[in-house]
Amino acid sequence: MEERNELYPVFLKVNKLNILVVGGGAVGHEKLHFLFKSSPNANVEIVAKWFLPETEELAKKHGAKLIKGRYRRKYLKKKHFVIAATNDPKLNKRVHRDAKKRYLLANIADTPDLCDFYMGGIVNKGHVKIAISTNGKSPTAAKRLRQFFEEVIPENINQMVENLNEYRSTIKGDFDEKVNQMNKITESLKAKKESND
Numbered sequence: 001m002e003e004r005n006e007l008y009p010v011f012l013k014v015n016k017l018n019i020l021v022v023g024g025g026a027v028g029h030e031k032l033h034f035l036f037k038s039s040p041n042a043n044v045e046i047v048a049k050w051f052l053p054e055t056e057e058l059a060k061k062h063g064a065k066l067i068k069g070r071y072r073r074k075y076l077k078k079k080h081f082v083i084a085a086t087n088d089p090k091l092n093k094r095v096h097r098d099a100k101k102r103y104l105l106a107n108i109a110d111t112p113d114l115c116d117f118y119m120g121g122i123v124n125k126g127h128v129k130i131a132i133s134t135n136g137k138s139p140t141a142a143k144r145l146r147q148f149f150e151e152v153i154p155e156n157i158n159q160m161v162e163n164l165n166e167y168r169s170t171i172k173g174d175f176d177e178k179v180n181q182m183n184k185i186t187e188s189l190k191a192k193k194e195s196n197d
C-alpha cells in the first residue's frame with residue numbers, strides 16, 4: 001500500500017518562540033539561512049564549538065545569540081524547539097533524547113526518523129507563504145518545487161490579498177454574509193472545473 005503523508009503543516013510565529021540551534025557548520029548555516037530568509041525576527045540561540053564566519057555574520061544581522069562551546073542540556077531551558085546540525089551523530093541523538101524528555105519538538109538535520117517536524121521549502125510573496133514538503137523523501141524535489149512556484153506565482157498576488165482584506169472590511173452584514181460576498185467576488189479565480197472545495 002502507498003505510504004501516507006501524515007504531516008500537518010502549521011505556520012509558526014517564530015518571532016514569539018525560542019529556538020535553539022546546535023551546530024554552526026555548513027548544515028547549521030543552511031538551516032539558519034532559510035529560517036531567517038523567511039522569518040528575519042526569529043528568536044534564535046546557537047551553540048557550537050566553532051562557527052563559520054558567514055554564520056557569525058548572519059547571527060549578528062538577525063540578533064541571534066551565539067554561544068561558543070559544547071552543547072549542554074541546560075541550553076534547552078525555555079526553548080520551544082531545537083534544531084540539531086552537528087557533525088557528531090551521537091550528539092545529535094543526545095539532543096533529540098534531551099528534547100523528548102522535555103516534550104520539546106526536535107529537528108535533527110539529515111535524520112528524518114528523529115524529526116518531529118521538517119523544515120520545508122518556502123515560497124514567499126508578501127503575505128502569501130507556501131510551505132513545501134516531500135514527507136522527508138526528497139529535499140531536492142522540495143527545492144525545485146519552491147523554485148517553480150517562485151517563478152509562476154505572480155508578484156502582485158500580495159496586492160490581491162491586500163485588496164480583498166480591505167474590501168472585506170467594507171462589507172456590511174453578519175459573518176455568513178461576508179463569506180458569501182467574499183466567495184462571490186473571487187469566483188473567477190477558481191479553475192473552471194466542478195469542485196466542492
Ligand SMILES: C[C@@]1(CC(=O)O)C2=NC(=C\c3[nH]c(c(CCC(=O)O)c3CC(=O)O)Cc3[nH]c(c(CC(=O)O)c3CCC(=O)O)/C=C3\N/C(=C\2)[C@@H](CCC(=O)O)[C@]3(C)CC(=O)O)/[C@H]1CCC(=O)O
Nearest residue numbers: 034110112118119120121133134135136139140142143146
Ligand atoms: C527543504 C529544505 C529546507 C531546509 O533545509 O531548511 C530541506 N532540505 C533542503 C535542501 C537539501 N538538503 C539536502 C540536499 C542534498 C540532496 C540529497 O543529498 O539528496 C538538499 C538539496 C540541495 O541543497 O540542493 C541534504 C539532505 N537533507 C535531508 C537529508 C536526509 C534524507 O533525505 O534522508 C539529506 C541527505 C543527506 C545525505 O544523504 O548525506 C533531510 C531533510 N531536509 C529537509 C529540508 C527535510 C525534508 C523536507 C521535505 O519534507 O521535503 C529533512 C527531512 C529534515 C530537515 O532538515 O528538516 C532545503 C531546501 C530549501 C530550498 O532550497 O528551498
Ligand SMILES: NC(=O)c1ccc[n+]([C@@H]2O[C@H](COP(=O)([O-])OP(=O)(O)OC[C@H]3O[C@@H](n4cnc5c(N)ncnc54)[C@H](O)[C@@H]3O)[C@@H](O)[C@H]2O)c1
Nearest residue numbers: 023024025026027028047048049050069070071085086087
Ligand atoms: N555539509 C553538507 O553539505 C552535508 C550534506 C549532507 C549531510 N551532512 C551531514 O550533516 C551533519 C553536519 O554537517 P556539517 O557539514 O554542518 O558539519 P560541519 O563540520 O561543517 O559542522 C559541524 C558543527 O557541529 C559543531 N559541533 C560538533 N560537536 C559539537 C558539540 N559537542 N557541541 C556543540 N557543537 C558541536 C561544530 O562546532 C560545527 O559548528 C553531518 O552529520 C554531515 O555528515 C552534511
